Amino acid sequence: MANSSSGERKNLDVLTTLDVAKTQLYHFTAIVIAGMGFFTDAYDLFCISLVSKLLGRIYYYEGNPTRPGSLPPNVSAAVNGVAFCGTLSGQLFFGWLGDKMGRKKVYGITLLLMVICSIASGLSFGHTAKGTVITLCFFRFWLGFGIGGDYPLSATIMSEYANKRTRGTFIAAVFAMQGFGILAGGIVAIIVSAGFKSKYPAPSYISNPVGSTVPQADYIWRIVLMVGALPAVLTYYWRMKMPETARYTALVEMNAQRAAADMSKVLKMEIREDQEKVERIAKSEANTFGLFSKEFARRHGLHLVGTTTTWFLLDIAFYSQNLFQKDIFSAIGWIPKAGTMNAIDEVYKIARAQTLIALCGTVPGYWFTVALIDVIGRFTIQLIGFFFMTVFMLALAIPYHHWTQPAHRIGFVVMYGLTFFFANFGPNSTTFIVPAEIFPARLRSTCHGISAAAGKAGAIIGAFGFLYAAQNKDKSKTDPGYPAGIGVRNSLFVLAVCNTLGFFFTLLVPESKGKSLEELSGETEDSQPAEHARVGSARV
Secondary structure (H helix, E strand, O other): OOOOOOOOOOOOHHHHHHHHOOOOHHHHHHHHHHHHHHHHHHHHHHOHHHHHHHHHHHHOOOOOOOOOOOOOHHHHHHHHHHHHHHHHHHHHHHHHHHHHHOHHHHHHHHHHHHHHHHHHHHOOOOOOHHHHHHHHHHHHHHHHHHHHHHHHHHHHHHHHHOOOOOHHHHHHHHHHHHHHHHHHHHHHHHHHHHHHHHHOOOOOOOOOOOOOOOOOHHHHHHHHHHOOHHHHHHHHHHHHHOOOOHHHHHHOOOOHHHHHHHHHHHHOOOOOOOHHHHHHHHOOHHHOOOOOOHHHHHHHHHHHHHHHHHHHHHHHHHHHHHHOHHHHHHHOOOOOOHHHOOHHHHHHHHHHHHHHHHHHHHHHHHHHHHHHHHHHOHHHHHHHHHHHHHHHHHHHHOOHHHHOOHHHHHHHHHHHHHHHHHHHOOHHHHHHHHHHOOOOHHHHHHHHHHHHHHHHHHHHHHHHHHHHHHHHOOOOOOOOOOOOOOHHHHHHHHHHHHHHHHHHHHHHOOOOOOOOHHHHHOOOOOOOOOHHHOOOOOOO
């Protein structure tokens, strides 16, 4: 294949070929392989919210006939949030390791960790309630650690495989599998709880507080957690068969021959190697600065500030919404109070409500992004998402007491679902995509990991801060489902502020639509990154 013309960037044949390659089977194979990792990630992270109330009923019932068992505030915060602590650690560690060892070598490790810890979480043991919960938290931390590695590696692999015309669509499609993972968690919980409900019927909590939680209910949360191992097991073999990305092989390992050979096999065409050009690029000014250098700060510092702050602010809102749907729905009366139903009924109704929100708001939002991201661009979608999330949060918070009236509860659910739609047709997708595109190959996985870890710091604030404040300062002791303290209404105001700040920090993030990775980062030229990739420039 001939070299690119002098009017285009100075680039390697193998990278130019990838940029202009037609959509082929290997693109879809990569989407499925990487996407199933995200399916598993979402399932494992969010399924705990479906069963956390059941854990309280089983292990923390104190014999009070007026109140079902519930997790103490510190225990509930740990159960819901410990996986995020592991995820943050894994994003930083595996992001760095992916740039040091290669994407493929690390990719299988994260998946094995997820499989082992999903199963181990469901097998959590202990002679006391405290022992069982500690064991569960231990395994969920390491489950999160493996999940964390999947974020930078999947995003980087897909961005480096894709062509520049449809790169956003492909990365968004990988991330959109998260929506199916959330949906699958709800469906599995519905099926399992319905099965146990039919086989082991229990009286209502009002008629029999003790008998309302049958011993077999202990199997429900264990089965729900362990099912998360299945999709990861099914994709392990194919993940190990994927070749290393040509961009890593050529630009980081400086092995032009293997990069050309791997991509020739994948694209089924002859690609010329150019070792001399690889070595020249590697020694250029654009490929010698480190992450903590002044040169990185000058070229990409504001970009990294933009990707970390927007992801951080988005995840405060997004994970708060996802993890505490059950509390919000209980507060407005859409899910009956815990004292009116038995334990298995409660799991079933929580799962049904969350599945409906995922089906109507979450999943469509992801796929709107897939369809439009290479049409209207990342920057525009992110601004739209933050703007409408703010609008709908305020629309729920300002007339909050209106929405709690029985006649208006469905309206609340619809509005709440729209916040999920615009989170996913918005910053929840774009904050994942952009960091995989705008940084140099040798730092791409690391910078994505840093950006993602900032997001998980936001998720931890949502999981620990909001939940602890809500449960520890409950203004209504007779209503354990009502997240008072800061209250549902005030929580919505806080999340609206986070979304507003995210809107303005988006101005630091460059548009990457239709540009090659090397053009965005400037790493194949002895010059600055392309002008359109710099902060303050016109966006395409």
